[in-house]
Amino acid sequence: MRLDLLPRARRSRRLDLLAPALAFLAAVLIGGIAVAALGVPPGQAFLTYFVAPLSEVWSLQEVALKAAPLALIATGLAFCYRANLWNIGAEGQYVAGGLAGGWVAVAAHGSQGPTAWILPAMLLAGTCAGIAYAMIPALLRVRLGVSEILTSLMLVYVAQLLLDYMVRGPLRDPQGYNFPQSVSFDDAARLPLLMAGESLHAGVLIGLVGIGLAALVLTRTLFGFEVRTVGASPRAARFAGFSDARLTLAVFAISGGAAGLAGICEVAGRIGQLQPEISPGYGFTAIIVAFLGRLSPPGILLAALVIALTTIGGEGAQIDLKLPLDLTRAFQGLLLGLVLGADVLTRYHVRIVPGGAGAKGIP
Amino acid sequence: MGSIVTRLAGALLCAAVAAGPARAADKLKVGFVYVGPVADYGYSYQHDLSRKALAEALPGAVETTFLENVPEADSERAIEKLARSGAGLIFTTSFGFMEPTLKVAKKFPTVKFEHATGYKRAGNVSTYSARFYEGRYVCGKIAGKLSKSGTVGYIASFPIPEVVSGINAFMLGAQSVNPDIKLKIVWVNTWFDPGKEAEAAKALLAQGADILTQHTDSAAPLQEAEKAGKLAFGQSSDQYRFAPKAQLTSIVDDWNGYVIQEARAVLDGTWKSHDSWGGIKDGMVVLAPFTNMPDDVKALAEETKQGIVAGRIHPFEGPVLKQDGSVAVKAGERAPDPMILGMNWYVKGIDDRLTQ
Numbered sequence: 001m002r003l004d005l006l007p008r009a010r011r012s013r014r015l016d017l018l019a020p021a022l023a024f025l026a027a028v029l030i031g032g033i034a035v036a037a038l039g040v041p042p043g044q045a046f047l048t049y050f051v052a053p054l055s056e057v058w059s060l061q062e063v064a065l066k067a068a069p070l071a072l073i074a075t076g077l078a079f080c081y082r083a084n085l086w087n088i089g090a091e092g093q094y095v096a097g098g099l100a101g102g103w104v105a106v107a108a109h110g111s112q113g114p115t116a117w118i119l120p121a122m123l124l125a126g127t128c129a130g131i132a133y134a135m136i137p138a139l140l141r142v143r144l145g146v147s148e149i150l151t152s153l154m155l156v157y158v159a160q161l162l163l164d165y166m167v168r169g170p171l172r173d174p175q176g177y178n179f180p181q182s183v184s185f186d187d188a189a190r191l192p193l194l195m196a197g198e199s200l201h202a203g204v205l206i207g208l209v210g211i212g213l214a215a216l217v218l219t220r221t222l223f224g225f226e227v228r229t230v231g232a233s234p235r236a237a238r239f240a241g242f243s244d245a246r247l248t249l250a251v252f253a254i255s256g257g258a259a260g261l262a263g264i265c266e267v268a269g270r271i272g273q274l275q276p277e278i279s280p281g282y283g284f285t286a287i288i289v290a291f292l293g294r295l296s297p298p299g300i301l302l303a304a305l306v307i308a309l310t311t312i313g314g315e316g317a318q319i320d321l322k323l324p325l326d327l328t329r330a331f332q333g334l335l336l337g338l339v340l341g342a343d344v345l346t347r348y349h350v351r352i353v354p355g356g357a358g359a360k361g362i363p
Numbered sequence: 364m365g366s367i368v369t370r371l372a373g374a375l376l377c378a379a380v381a382a383g384p385a386r387a388a389d390k391l392k393v394g395f396v397y398v399g400p401v402a403d404y405g406y407s408y409q410h411d412l413s414r415k416a417l418a419e420a421l422p423g424a425v426e427t428t429f430l431e432n433v434p435e436a437d438s439e440r441a442i443e444k445l446a447r448s449g450a451g452l453i454f455t456t457s458f459g460f461m462e463p464t465l466k467v468a469k470k471f472p473t474v475k476f477e478h479a480t481g482y483k484r485a486g487n488v489s490t491y492s493a494r495f496y497e498g499r500y501v502c503g504k505i506a507g508k509l510s511k512s513g514t515v516g517y518i519a520s521f522p523i524p525e526v527v528s529g530i531n532a533f534m535l536g537a538q539s540v541n542p543d544i545k546l547k548i549v550w551v552n553t554w555f556d557p558g559k560e561a562e563a564a565k566a567l568l569a570q571g572a573d574i575l576t577q578h579t580d581s582a583a584p585l586q587e588a589e590k591a592g593k594l595a596f597g598q599s600s601d602q603y604r605f606a607p608k609a610q611l612t613s614i615v616d617d618w619n620g621y622v623i624q625e626a627r628a629v630l631d632g633t634w635k636s637h638d639s640w641g642g643i644k645d646g647m648v649v650l651a652p653f654t655n656m657p658d659d660v661k662a663l664a665e666e667t668k669q670g671i672v673a674g675r676i677h678p679f680e681g682p683v684l685k686q687d688g689s690v691a692v693k694a695g696e697r698a699p700d701p702m703i704l705g706m707n708w709y710v711k712g713i714d715d716r717l718t719q
Contacts, residue, residue, distance in 0.1 A: 058447065062440050164552065168522060177482050178524050178707040179458065271436065275459065276521070280434035315441060319394070319428045319448050 005348040012346070019346045020294075023338035024306075031331045040321050048320055049313035061200040063308045065270065068207035069094075069262040071304035073286035075214045076258025078295040079251040082218075082231040087252060089137060089152030090259040091283025092159035096133035097260025098267040099163045101126030102274040105189035105267075106171050106182050115188035122189060122268055123206070123261065130260015131253045133159065138252035142245045148252075156283070164276045171274055182274035191269040203265030210258060215297035227251060259283060288336050294343070307332060391452060391630055393417060394445035395429040396438060398457035399555040405580025405599040406554065406616065407431065410456045410479075412600075413618035420623045424630055435459030439466055446471045452629045454622065455479065457554075458523065464488060475634050477625055480525060482704065484636050491621060494642030495525065496532035496703065498614035498650055499576075500678035501667045502596050503536020505611050505653070506574045507544050508660045509594060510537075516567025517548045518560055518577040518584050522717055526578045528706040532678040533576060534713055536667075547572055548715045557583040568593060574611075585609055594655060601651040612664070613651035620646055640700070644672045679703065684711040 032042035053059040073090050080087040101122040108118045137151040164180070173183045191202040218224040230237040230247055238244070267278055289307055293300030314328030395414050399407035414427045428450070433441045438460045445453050446467055454477045455464045461481035468476045468488045476488040484490055506515045515537065519526055530548065537544040547570055549563040560579050564587035567575060575595040577584045582605040588595035589606035597603065597613025621639065628634040641647035650668060653661045670676030679698030683691045686709045692698045707717060 058443075066440075161552070177705040179482075180521065180523060181462075184462070266436075270439065271462075273462065275435065277435045277459065280437035312440070312444075315430060315444050316448075318430050319445065322428070325400075325430075325432050 002353045004351045004353055005344070006351055008347060008349055015346045019342035020292075020299075020339050023342040024335065027331065027335040027338050030334060031327075034327060034330070035323065038323060038327070040323060045317060045321060045323065048317045049310060052316050053309055053312045058199075059312055061198060062312050063305065064200060064204050066308035066311060067301075067304040068204040069266055069282045070286050070289045070307060071301050072207040072210050072262045072265075073255075073259045073282060074290040074293060074300045074304060075211045075297050076255035077286055077290045078293075078297070078300060079214070079218070079227055079254045081290060082295050083227045083247055083251050084231050084234070085141075085248055085251055086149045087134065087137070087152050087255050088149055088287065089134070089154075089156050089283070090255060090286055091279060091281065092152070092156035093130040093133045093256040093259035094263035094266075094279055094283045095156075095159040095163050097126035097130040097263030098278045099159070099166060099263075099274065100129030100260070101264030102182065102185075102267045102278075103166075103171065105185040106274065108189060109183050109186055115186070118186075118188045119191070119268065122264055126264025126267075127257045127261045130256040130258070130263065132256070133260070134252040134256020135249070138249050142248050148248075163274070163278065167274050167276055173273075180276050184273045185268065189268060190272055191265060199270075201269040203269040206261065206265055210261065211297050211301060214254070214258070218297065223250070259286075288332070292336055292339055306335070310335075390423070391425045391626060392448070392450040393425050393427045393626055394448075394450035394453040395427070396433050396441055396445065396453070396455045396457075396460060397429060397431045398433060398435065398459065399431070399580060401429070401431050403555050403580045404582055404602060404605070407456070407580070409600045409616045410454070410618055413622040416619040417622050417626055421626060421630070425626055433460075439463035442467045443470070446474050450474060452477070452626060452634075458525075475625075475629055484638060486636055489625070489636050489638065491639040491641075492525070493616055493647040494640060495614055495616075495648060496528045496678055497642045497671050498648045499529045499533040500536040500671070500676075501650060501664055502576055502612065502614065503533035503538075504540055504667050505656060505660055505664050506533070506576065506596075507537035507540035508663065509611070509656060510541070510544065510574050512571050512573045513541070513543060514545045514547060514570070514572045516564070516570070516572030516575045517546055518563045518567070518575065518579055519548055519550050520554050520579050521552065522550065522707075524704055524706045527709070527717065528703050529578055530713065531706065531710045534710055535678055535683065538712060540663075544712075546713055546715075548713070551579060553579065555580045557581040560584050561587050564588065564595075582606070597651060603651060603654065608655060610651070611655055612653050615649040615651055617647055617649045642671070643668060644674075685709070686711055686713060 035042050035045040053063055073094065077087060077090055104122045104125050105118065136155060137148040140146040140151050141148040167182055168180045171182045173181055194200045194202060226242045226247060229240065230242060262282065267274065271278060285307060289300055289303045292303035310328060310332055314325060317323040318325055395410060397407040397410060401407055401411040411429065414429060417425060418427045430441045435457065442453060442455055442463055452475045456479045458480045461478055461483055464476050464478045465483055465485055465488060468485050472487055474487065478488060478490050480492045481490050517530060519530065534546055547567055549567060551559045551563050553559055560577065560581050561583040564575055564584035568587065568591050573593050575584050575588045577598050580599055582602045585595045585597055585602050585606040589609035593609065594611055595606065595609045597610050599616050601613050601615055603610045653664050667676060677697045679692055681692035681696040682694040683698065685691045688711060709715065709717060
């Protein structure tokens, strides 16, 4: 027996919208079985994971804070992935952005005189560093044909180790007992809080504006059309006179810039100093978010919120229900697998071929 | 009559309602934040043992909970979550949690915080750590005696003072019995990554090291040594069962006493912010049984341990020379605590460089 995937003649719009919802439902059901097997009532776990984080002002802010960098990075990545270019190194571009922007803050630490320039300079430095760092794999691909998947991924470790070196060496706090961290930034180098005494900072707004802009570019401009065309049909794009090289550089610049901006927003927002680790893996999680959101900005925003929600709900489950962290991670993986699987089923239908010999279709 | 009954019933009901939450509130919620998985069989595992010991020692009085695998960049939320879920005492067990701990502590002035291995305190934030370097000095003596190739491999995590002082103490111990001993150091830049640690162990063994020691948390290096028929030291917990033919001893972090003592203090209302740095004498650093070594080495190790407990021996007893030959501790003096807590230089004889 063999299973064949045959393209559907007509894609149903309703099914397209329904598929991720069904996938989510299936993930919740399977997760529920796992939870029950661990001896916790599934209903209670559902409340802790998905409802409790939305029922408090504090945890709502945390969901937003966690979702913002994920959504911003993933939106940038969507440009790359739509153009069939595989930037796996957003984590490195994020770190490069955080490091460059943080450097400005450390250099300006304790300076007398006007301070209004510091924060804009940090954001600019972070974005530019992200772009510059993404240019390395892009140029290597355009000029030498090197696989951008490998170079962008390997450059993640280079960026992490560079940050590590900088906070142990040149940028170390002289009063810090040699511990690897910079000075705490001055207030002028911190993103302002949106509400006094709360944790939500302006980085969330910056992220939202960035995603909005990206959505406009992708759907309303010639460049956005170009990105979509190249992804859908490279041959047609070439006939239309679109340049591969220019496009590669452009989408890498966008994704690198978005990741760099997310990096400096996190450093200037929540963390407030440079330290060896400034990302809980946002650059990698954003890849999941980009695909969960089907590479469209509104979908990405939703996916980022779901991932943020399960992460924060997962912490609640660890504390209140003694459910292990691994369960949260397994659930997030399960969700991605099911959404992608559901997507395949909206585009193809499955035919069971008895015996299997001599059958046509996609093997 | 009827009214008395109803009033009595009402009063009883009120008492019951009042007593319910009050009893729940009496129970002290103690939260733990770990940087690694509780199943690392090293640092986080050992901390989790103290959580279990606490639950056993004060049943009915405390309720414990933990968050594992918390990335340092993401820890502020995890700590705040514990504080919000009603914890009265929170142990944040990694250096990288320092600033986040202080930030959350400011928001929750009635919650007590205990931060491991940091140096910043506040009215409701204590710090605690252990003098691991004492154990490393004993290990150094054992290695100096037992190494046939004269080369010992050291798998190190991050060049923070705690790790650097450990390397120095180990080297000084080894040099005291074998002045020509060589130390090869590999920095793996992680606290817990069995794959990376095993690779480092293989590389060190290939370079001629016949004894391994580590400042990372998994048992992988020990297992590599066991496979190669070489010797090694365990880390953080007694890892004998992973390498019964290779483990010489292990520097065990025993937080049980401290954790229970601090929880008691909170319950009694006597808790105060302070810094605590205990060693072998205080039972915070424990050496696992000396195994896989001849009796004379065992005796030397035991004697060194007793000497440290009695205060006769100090790992950083002068003269201690830095790599460049300059004097760090004069003859007849001992390194003061602040020097050990901020150590960012190697002692003479170590062939490695620290980023300055």
